[in-house]
Amino acid sequence: MADPVLTFTDRGIFCPAGGFHIDPWRPVPRALITHGHSDHARPGMGSYLATHQALPVIRRRLGPITAEGIAYGEVRPIGGARVSFHPAGHVPGSAQIRVEVAGEVWVVSGDYKTEPDGLAEAFQPVTCHSFITECTFGLPVFRWQPQPQVMASIADWWQANAAAGKMSILGAYSFGKAQRLLAGLPDLGPILTHGAVEDMTEVLRAQGYRLPATIRATADTSAKTHPGALVIAPPSALGSAWANRLGPAEAAFVSGWMAVRGIRRRRALGTGFVLSDHADWAGLDAAITATGAERVFVTHGYTAPFRRWLESRGYDAGIVETRFTGDDPDDTPPDLPPDATHEAAPDTATNAAADGGAA
Amino acid sequence: MNRFATLFAALDGTTKTGVKTRALADYFRAAPEADRVWTIALLTGRRPRRAVTSTELHLWAAEAAGIPDWLFEESYSVVGDLAETIALLLPPAEATADLGLDAAIRGLIRLTGQPVEARRAAVLATWGQLPATERFLYNKLLTGGFRMGVAQGLLTRALSLATGVEEATLAHRLMGDWDPASTRFSALIDGDAGGDARPFPFALASPLEAGAETLGQPEDWLAEWKWDGIRGQLIARPGTFALWSRGEELVTDRFPEFGPLADFLPPGTVIDAEVLAWDQAANRPLPFAALQRRIGRKTVPKALLAEAPARLLAYDLLEDGGTDIRDRPLSQRRARLEAIIAALPPSLSPSLSPGLPLTLSPSLTFQTWESLARIRATAREHEAEGVMLKRATSPYFTGRKRGDWWKWKLDPYTVDAVLLYAQAGHGRRANLFTDFTFGVRDGNDLVPFTKAYSGLTDAEFGEITRWVQRHTLERYGPVRKVPAELVFEIGFEGIQESPRHKSGIALRFPRMLRWRRDKGVAEIDTLASLRALLRAAD
Ligand SMILES: [Zn+2]
Ligand SMILES: [Zn+2]
Numbered sequence: 001m002a003d004p005v006l007t008f009t010d011r012g013i014f015c016p017a018g019g020f021h022i023d024p025w026r027p028v029p030r031a032l033i034t035h036g037h038s039d040h041a042r043p044g045m046g047s048y049l050a051t052h053q054a055l056p057v058i059r060r061r062l063g064p065i066t067a068e069g070i071a072y073g074e075v076r077p078i079g080g081a082r083v084s085f086h087p088a089g090h091v092p093g094s095a096q097i098r099v100e101v102a103g104e105v106w107v108v109s110g111d112y113k114t115e116p117d118g119l120a121e122a123f124q125p126v127t128c129h130s131f132i133t134e135c136t137f138g139l140p141v142f143r144w145q146p147q148p149q150v151m152a153s154i155a156d157w158w159q160a161n162a163a164a165g166k167m168s169i170l171g172a173y174s175f176g177k178a179q180r181l182l183a184g185l186p187d188l189g190p191i192l193t194h195g196a197v198e199d200m201t202e203v204l205r206a207q208g209y210r211l212p213a214t215i216r217a218t219a220d221t222s223a224k225t226h227p228g229a230l231v232i233a234p235p236s237a238l239g240s241a242w243a244n245r246l247g248p249a250e251a252a253f254v255s256g257w258m259a260v261r262g263i264r265r266r267r268a269l270g271t272g273f274v275l276s277d278h279a280d281w282a283g284l285d286a287a288i289t290a291t292g293a294e295r296v297f298v299t300h301g302y303t304a305p306f307r308r309w310l311e312s313r314g315y316d317a318g319i320v321e322t323r324f325t326g327d328d329p330d331d332t333p334p335d336l337p338p339d340a341t342h343e344a345a346p347d348t349a350t351n352a353a354a355d356g357g358a359a
Numbered sequence: 360m361n362r363f364a365t366l367f368a369a370l371d372g373t374t375k376t377g378v379k380t381r382a383l384a385d386y387f388r389a390a391p392e393a394d395r396v397w398t399i400a401l402l403t404g405r406r407p408r409r410a411v412t413s414t415e416l417h418l419w420a421a422e423a424a425g426i427p428d429w430l431f432e433e434s435y436s437v438v439g440d441l442a443e444t445i446a447l448l449l450p451p452a453e454a455t456a457d458l459g460l461d462a463a464i465r466g467l468i469r470l471t472g473q474p475v476e477a478r479r480a481a482v483l484a485t486w487g488q489l490p491a492t493e494r495f496l497y498n499k500l501l502t503g504g505f506r507m508g509v510a511q512g513l514l515t516r517a518l519s520l521a522t523g524v525e526e527a528t529l530a531h532r533l534m535g536d537w538d539p540a541s542t543r544f545s546a547l548i549d550g551d552a553g554g555d556a557r558p559f560p561f562a563l564a565s566p567l568e569a570g571a572e573t574l575g576q577p578e579d580w581l582a583e584w585k586w587d588g589i590r591g592q593l594i595a596r597p598g599t600f601a602l603w604s605r606g607e608e609l610v611t612d613r614f615p616e617f618g619p620l621a622d623f624l625p626p627g628t629v630i631d632a633e634v635l636a637w638d639q640a641a642n643r644p645l646p647f648a649a650l651q652r653r654i655g656r657k658t659v660p661k662a663l664l665a666e667a668p669a670r671l672l673a674y675d676l677l678e679d680g681g682t683d684i685r686d687r688p689l690s691q692r693r694a695r696l697e698a699i700i701a702a703l704p705p706s707l708s709p710s711l712s713p714g715l716p717l718t719l720s721p722s723l724t725f726q727t728w729e730s731l732a733r734i735r736a737t738a739r740e741h742e743a744e745g746v747m748l749k750r751a752t753s754p755y756f757t758g759r760k761r762g763d764w765w766k767w768k769l770d771p772y773t774v775d776a777v778l779l780y781a782q783a784g785h786g787r788r789a790n791l792f793t794d795f796t797f798g799v800r801d802g803n804d805l806v807p808f809t810k811a812y813s814g815l816t817d818a819e820f821g822e823i824t825r826w827v828q829r830h831t832l833e834r835y836g837p838v839r840k841v842p843a844e845l846v847f848e849i850g851f852e853g854i855q856e857s858p859r860h861k862s863g864i865a866l867r868f869p870r871m872l873r874w875r876r877d878k879g880v881a882e883i884d885t886l887a888s889l890r891a892l893l894r895a896a897d
């Protein structure tokens with residue numbers, strides 16, 4: 001029997017016919033990269049292949065690398081495989097990777113979302129026999145509201161804070177989510193950016209993505225110099241000394257996980273906006289159906305229940321284990337068990353006995 | 360429930376007391392009157408009876424969402440809250456209607472006892488017309504697990520802001536046996552609700568951490584034993600006779616031996632007292648365990664009545680001849696109390712209790728603080744926990760006010776705390792929930808501060824296990840989050856600062872001394888009182 005088109009190794013997804021890996025997490029000679037998030041584009045590969053749109057961010061993050069760009073839809077033979085990249089709608093430059101060997105087609109989704117966000121190249125379904133799909137939000141409780149609705153509620157919040165003489169700090173991942181907010185929010189005042197966000201914004205702006213003017217937040221910028229401003233910062237900056245320095249402000253976290261009240265509360269933030277760069281339950285379902293695939297491998301998320309769901313619907317389904325560390329907060333599952341157990345003060349004397357308790 | 364949802368979002372989105380108070384006061388100014396009454400009811404623990412079980416909700420929601428049961432379970436385990444899981448799973452409402460809080464709850468009350476098909480149809484119809492947040496709140500009404508982070512004090516403050524009525528007055532008016540379904544907001548605020556049996560808010564003492572000598576002149580103080588029973592308020596008004604526990608529970612029928620007092624106390628008498636199981640022969644209280652056997656029983660078998668007869672030891676008189684005398688000095692109230700008790704015949708109903716079921720909690724005579732300290736050291740011999748010190752001029756105030764009333768316990772290291780999380784034990788106790796996390800109050804929040812594993816009987820652990828199984832709000836692996844309702848007295852050997860813990864403190868050798876079925880979450884201790892122990896321990 002011939003090799004399958006793609007196999008799953010301890011370095012990542014591998015194509016025996018083409019001799020390349022897709023989004024590998026350990027060094028390999030030849031890597032095809034779906035997008036620039038650091039859980040997908042890792043350092044140390046012999047060579048990189050990614051979309052022209054994805055490369056600038058990858059280069060910025062990884063430093064000097066041997067890399068080549070490819071246009072969306074362009075077909076490239078690599079060994080015995082024919083490879084092409086197709087928009088995944090996740091972040092600017094993100095792609096699904098189509099691999100065809102002897103007429104059999106497999107598609108690796110990378111991260112994706114089905115709703116066009118006005119910035120990233122819009123998702124396009126790709127017909128295939130086998131589909132390897134992420135399922136970060138692969139449970140039916142995750143159902144996104146249309147983007148215009150979410151942007152409108154963020155805009156309301158921003159305006160209300162400004163009226164109260166406060167800044168508005170949004171915690172959003174510095175590549176992708178931050179720029180999606182920049183592109184999607186109405187012009188209601190100055191926008192300050194944390195250095196990590198501004199670095200990525202500069203790269204994308206130079207590529208020609210349409211983004212509004214932003215001001216890099218420095219030691220000299222604050223609520224005084226920019227009253228009523230919106231501040232976009234990585235989630236880790238929320239509640240930090242960096243954020244406190246800005247002066248009176250409200251903070252909110254922007255992530256798909258904010259759909260769950262318990263997670264919202266555990267992050268100790270009053271406000272959370274539900275906006276994700278991953279497909280919701282309905283989006284996953286639509287995307288999988290559109291591929292026409294009979295075989296589906298799930299990865300990256302609620303893999304066990306999602307696979308079971310697919311099987312119950314007649315798919316031949318499997319799980320691909322990943323080594324994703326995920327610096328995209330949308331990728332990272334919430335910290336469970338929650339503070340319920342962390343917070344509870346196991347007393348000093350009986351601590352040792354509390355083996356099951358303090359997780 | 361639009362307005363109620365806005366209120367909930369405002370309360371849920373902040374930990375700042377000021378913001379919560381304002382949000383609540385605004386609500387009490389603007390919401391429809393009937394909704395206000397229900398909101399007060401929900402915030403004071405007056406919940407409508409459950410019209411549906413969790414299992415039914417589970418089933419109907421999975422059906423409505425078009426997903427198999429196991430997928431519902433998976434979703435539930437991620438979301439951790441049944442009401443929210445359902446709200447998230449259901450398909451978005453097709454057409455939303457503004458269902459008022461009053462209408463929603465009345466709808467639920469009508470459902471109780473109806474056949475399952477009728478209940479199912481009604482719940483599905485309501486789900487179908489509510490937007491997500493309101494659906495979540497509706498589910499919270501259905502599951503009964505409501506907590507909005509609003510302490511009683513915050514509620515009365517907000518109501519006071521909205522109505523102009525004094526806080527202490529409101530605290531009194533909100534007590535008693537009023538039914539939100541038939542009570543008007545104006546009647547509640549004006550004090551016309553609550554019925555003839557409405558009790559007064561209990562005055563509470565603070566733990567005395569410093570020595571008694573810091574209190575000034577001994578002659579300014581009255582001392583008595585701090586009894587180890589349950590606090591009660593006896594109401595004898597024309598046509599009404601009632602005994603309230605401190606947790607605002609009517610326990611009149613559980614103590615039939617007090618019944619004859621209705622005929623002997625002057626009309627319009629309200630007495631603050633301790634309920635104790637009494638050893639007639641030795642003329643002293645029985646250990647708390649004896650009383651515990653009485654507390655849980657709605658009807659008392661004859662044998663138990665004989666083995667653990669109850670007695671009221673009176674502390675204070677709050678109403679005399681129908682007049683509220685709480686403003687008068689304690690010394691005067693106490694004199695009237697003594698007179699009323701002295702006027703009782705030597706026995707009321709020998710068949711029910713051989714002696715008097717109501718006697719005075721004796722005053723302890725002392726000239727110096729040293730002599731009182733010596734008396735206090737003998738508390739255990741009297742089945743008491745320590746002594747109470749009350750300023751002779753003090754009024755009977757509402758709630759806890761530092762300065763006039765102190766409890767000077769023998770063992771300083773006990774704290775009343777509420778169960779927040781439960782986890783199964785190990786080995787022999789693997790099928791019981793025995794590992795508990797407890798919280799104390801910190802402002803409007805409950806802060807987890809210790810775990811404890813031991814100190815209860817297997818029977819009690821069994822009862823709590825069944826309760827946990829029925830009342831689980833959230834599940835995180837082996838840990839169950841439960842409604843903050845069960846109160847326990849936690850004893851410990853020491854206390855120290857611990858920046859590692861959210862509470863900032865760590866206890867040494869905490870253990871459960873007893874399950875305080877007589878107490879509600881409103882009566883637990885505060886983080887501030889624990890911190891005070893910390894200072895005292897230095
Ligand atoms: Zn990504
Ligand atoms: Zn990812």
